Amino acid sequence: MNERSLIIVVIMHSKRNLILRAAEKIISTGGIQGLSMQQVANEAGVAAGTIYRYFKDKNELILELRKDVLSQVAAAILQDHQIGTLEERFKRIWMKMHEYGKQASPTNLSYEQYAHLPESNTEEIRALEMKLFEPLHRLFEEGLEQGVIQPLHPRALYAIAMEPSMAMARAIRRGLIQYDQKDITLACDLCWRAILIPTTPTN
Amino acid sequence: MNERSLIIVVIMHSKRNLILRAAEKIISTGGIQGLSMQQVANEAGVAAGTIYRYFKDKNELILELRKDVLSQVAAAILQDHQIGTLEERFKRIWMKMHEYGKQASPTNLSYEQYAHLPESNTEEIRALEMKLFEPLHRLFEEGLEQGVIQPLHPRALYAIAMEPSMAMARAIRRGLIQYDQKDITLACDLCWRAILIPTTPTN
Amino acid sequence: MNERSLIIVVIMHSKRNLILRAAEKIISTGGIQGLSMQQVANEAGVAAGTIYRYFKDKNELILELRKDVLSQVAAAILQDHQIGTLEERFKRIWMKMHEYGKQASPTNLSYEQYAHLPESNTEEIRALEMKLFEPLHRLFEEGLEQGVIQPLHPRALYAIAMEPSMAMARAIRRGLIQYDQKDITLACDLCWRAILIPTTPTN
Amino acid sequence: MNERSLIIVVIMHSKRNLILRAAEKIISTGGIQGLSMQQVANEAGVAAGTIYRYFKDKNELILELRKDVLSQVAAAILQDHQIGTLEERFKRIWMKMHEYGKQASPTNLSYEQYAHLPESNTEEIRALEMKLFEPLHRLFEEGLEQGVIQPLHPRALYAIAMEPSMAMARAIRRGLIQYDQKDITLACDLCWRAILIPTTPTN
DNA sequence: GATGAATGAGACTTCATTCAT
DNA sequence: GATGAATGAAGTCTCATTCAT
Structure with missing residues (x-):
């Protein structure tokens, strides 16, 4: 793995992780029922659509979390x-x-x-x-x-x-x-x- | 309490109970997230609007349950x-x-x-x-x-x-x-x- | 069929028909691609959710039309x-x-x-x-x-x-x-x- | 036109054509409604952004096709x-x-x-x-x-x-x-x- | 009291398009 | 020129709740 692709992986992981941490925080506060994709996006500081680059859908996000x-x-x-x-x-x-x-x-x-x-x-x-x-x-x-x-x-x-x-x-x-x-x-x-x-x- | 109002209370309680049991059953199967008022109504055999005669809203229904x-x-x-x-x-x-x-x-x-x-x-x-x-x-x-x-x-x-x-x-x-x-x-x-x-x- | 249920059927058909005619009009203007459920609702003068009382989903609406x-x-x-x-x-x-x-x-x-x-x-x-x-x-x-x-x-x-x-x-x-x-x-x-x-x- | 610019034009045309053929194939399968720019990109083997170098937007792509x-x-x-x-x-x-x-x-x-x-x-x-x-x-x-x-x-x-x-x-x-x-x-x-x-x- | 049709806010998701690399 | 990650508007659909009957 060269330096460039390493950076890409790190960035990717960091954004994926950002989303996971946002979801985790929301669930810790309001429970799984209180988890909306828009909230996750806001909390993570990304656009709603971005979540779907890292997780197929809400179910997968929760499973991965x-x-x-x-x-x-x-x-x-x-x-x-x-x-x-x-x-x-x-x-x-x-x-x-x-x-x-x-x-x-x-x-x-x-x-x-x-x-x-x-x-x-x-x-x-x-x-x-x-x-x-x-x-x-x-x-x-x-x-x-x-x-x-x-x-x-x-x-x-x-x-x-x-x-x-x-x-x-x-x-x-x-x-x-x-x-x-x-x-x-x-x-x-x-x-x-x-x-x-x-x-x-x-x- | 006369006989008539007693009957009313009993009936009322039985319908209230019907709704609680329906909600309980649905939650036991699909979790709290899976609870919709329409489902509760169907399962209880009452109209959706009827639930609101016994419970202020969904939160209260869940709390009472x-x-x-x-x-x-x-x-x-x-x-x-x-x-x-x-x-x-x-x-x-x-x-x-x-x-x-x-x-x-x-x-x-x-x-x-x-x-x-x-x-x-x-x-x-x-x-x-x-x-x-x-x-x-x-x-x-x-x-x-x-x-x-x-x-x-x-x-x-x-x-x-x-x-x-x-x-x-x-x-x-x-x-x-x-x-x-x-x-x-x-x-x-x-x-x-x-x-x-x-x-x-x-x- | 008594008078009351007749009225119900007529009303129901009229609303269902209202929706079909709205969809028809929109398709005639903008093609099937241009058909959005919100537009149909607006054109028919009903709420978006109402369409779903008469048609399971957009596919069914189009099929029925x-x-x-x-x-x-x-x-x-x-x-x-x-x-x-x-x-x-x-x-x-x-x-x-x-x-x-x-x-x-x-x-x-x-x-x-x-x-x-x-x-x-x-x-x-x-x-x-x-x-x-x-x-x-x-x-x-x-x-x-x-x-x-x-x-x-x-x-x-x-x-x-x-x-x-x-x-x-x-x-x-x-x-x-x-x-x-x-x-x-x-x-x-x-x-x-x-x-x-x-x-x-x-x- | 010198040889170099000729090659560029040919390559350009070949990529443009690649995109048109991809769009054509997708439309033939799933209709115009089924045409997404991402799909075209995948089918053509180019990045989504590349399509926009050859066509102003989706409408133009369809018109050109x-x-x-x-x-x-x-x-x-x-x-x-x-x-x-x-x-x-x-x-x-x-x-x-x-x-x-x-x-x-x-x-x-x-x-x-x-x-x-x-x-x-x-x-x-x-x-x-x-x-x-x-x-x-x-x-x-x-x-x-x-x-x-x-x-x-x-x-x-x-x-x-x-x-x-x-x-x-x-x-x-x-x-x-x-x-x-x-x-x-x-x-x-x-x-x-x-x-x-x-x-x-x-x- | 009971009904259930209607509402409309809000959820999830897609996708055309942009832009930093 | 090319890339593809990111955006966010817009689409479909659900559902708690209301209200005329």
């Missing part, structure tokens, strides 16, 4: 995921997920909008989700192989130990709970121990 | 909530929530659509939620007073111990986990013990 | 078609077609727009055309059975004897030929004799 | 038009017109799209048409001068004797008549005799 947001979330949550013991790895992910979920950033807010959509275009999204969060599944599977984690399906383990992280973050973000670091640490620990097989104390 | 659905969910989950020990009460609620969340009923499916909406009309909804789920909060508070439950905000306890119930139900409904009664019982038990303060074994 | 116009043309041309000898019947149709084609009426002008469209929705139109112009085909077939007309496919006979009627009308309408009744009579007679099998004069 | 197509049609139909007797000349033109009209070539198909357009830009087109088909008019005029052809305006003669050629070709192309060479020859002969002044047989 979902994929983009999912990737961002996964990257933030799974940063440094492979360092340390099982427990350290679990707690790092739990805490990062919590930190991330607490933010009122466009990315996080728009992320929540997608979570419970009626099942549409889900095949592609689900496959991407699987791929992106694979390290997390592997974490549970390692625990299962080592016999230290309760014998449940990784998704069930996720539901029990990880969902609370997001749920608490949401509650904090919405001002329903006062934020206190000590409580978070405790909650994280409780979640970890919830799926551990207890070791009988030797006396 | 949210409240209606929330009440139904609460009633289903909190049935017999006051019977038994703390543990029995917790587990009964957990299981009922799980059973409810597993269904693909219009009420449950439409319920999920509301959960993560952008914050709008939320004050009224939040107050209702508080009121309806008060027994659940009381359960946690009793446990806290008795010193058997981890010292966390009731909402945090809810996040840790109850959210997994819904999360698993969702995963099962979507076919991501195979359903196995033994696993559910285990998960329920893990959730309960997660928030318990462990009793030091006496020897 | 084609059918409507075709019916009008056929009715005008085949008026009294069954009276008299073969020759009289032929010449009456020829002359009526000519008279009709000479007009600059919206119906006639829009009719011409459809004649040479790229083949689309043609199945339904073709069937209707067959049905409406059946008397004309029968005329040729009778002539063939009686052995007085040249042994050609009715469509070929139509092309030879009838198309000139429309073609001349067009030329007159466009001001390319001066209109002279004697010439028309001659042309009509030439067309009729063109497809006749000449009778050998006995001496 | 009409003129171009008209010239092609005239050239095809009037090939060798001056050879032979009146009858031979007439029949040669009739048959060539028929052969040409039967084809589903882009040129012929797009030609039909123009024939019945609402009257716009017609002055220029009409003048060109006059000039191109002058030999055909002359043929009729010669016949009139010689007193062998019916005393009608050349356009009327054209309508009576030539339009059937195109009309039959169209019917054959569209599959409405089975093609049979003998019938064509008969039709051609009938058309010729239709405008002839019959010679009283001497006995």
